[in-house]
Amino acid sequence: MDLDIREFEEVCRDLYVRALKILPPDIKAGFADLQRAETSATGRAILDTMVENVAVAERTKNILCQDTGIPIYNVVIGADVRFDGAALKAAIRRGCERATKEFSLRSSVVHPITRKNEQTSCGIRVPIIHVDFDDRPETVAVEMIPKGSGSENGSFLQMLLPSDGIGAAKRFVIDRVIELGGRVCPPTIVGVGLGGTSDLCMHLAKVAATRPLRSVCSDPEGARIEAELSRAVNELGIGPQGLGGRSTSFAVHVELAATHITQNPVAVNIQCHSARRARATFTPGGIAFE
Secondary structure (H helix, E strand, C coil): CECCHHHHHHHHHHHHHHHHHCCCHHHHHHHHHHHHHCCCHHHHHHHHHHHHHHHHHHHHCCCCCCCCCEEEEEEEEEECCECCHHHHHHHHHHHHHHHHHHCCCCCCCECCCCCCECCCCCECCECEEEEEEEEEECCEEEEEEEECHHHHCCEEEEEECHHHHHHHHHHHHHHHHHHHHHHHCCCEEEEEEEECCHHHHHHHHHHHHCCCCCCCCCCHHHHHHHHHHHHHHCCCCCCHHHCCCCCCEEEEEEEEECCCCCCEEEEEEEECCCCCCEEEEEECCEEEEC
16 A cells, blocks of 8 residues: 555644544543542532533534644554655644644644744644554554643653562552642543653553553553552542542553563653544545544
């Protein structure tokens, strides 16, 4: 399969807009679950308001939240796909710029020193692009994640020692959720990275935070820990927007990587209740959005 770069650019543009305006179906189902389980009257009222916000955004074709985030594109390229890597990278940038200008999105990206905003949602090394490969034949998958400030500021890394054990990693996660309270617009998805190097561990936390609800870590030990942490987080009483209740998080997701014998890294990244993400898959049969 030859990847049509013009078509790819259009999809990258559309994914940014979709991610900002359309809440993924699994998150809508997650809201319904939380509404049924919430025992706090205030918590239920906050959840009802959030669900109404989603409906209004879709009805009026407005964005879910004013924060358009820092754009991240994750691309996975399958087998038997012919593509120009440099052209693919340029197409992502053009798509991101066009979405910002053509849909009058607020550009949230500035130079880190001068704070100059180019009004394109792009800048030095932004959009952030991750490219990976798998064995799915003639398939290209692209995921767009706008990471807003509130949730992205809820990011933490700790290089623990092996002697600290997994217990210290779990305490680190719980302590960070307590520390953040309502500042990350709960209910959240708490993404946890375990293992790898410092940069991989942080990346894994973000992958975990944007994984669909009801998905489970592929590693049995990781799955066991994410179930344990999910229960623990919702017993903290933080609740929607930090105003009390059981609905602190939709879930805690864990992703793992092998690590060094002398290292024990743990990372946390938060996905707020707007849970902005959009995906598209290219195959010879066409393009499927989700």
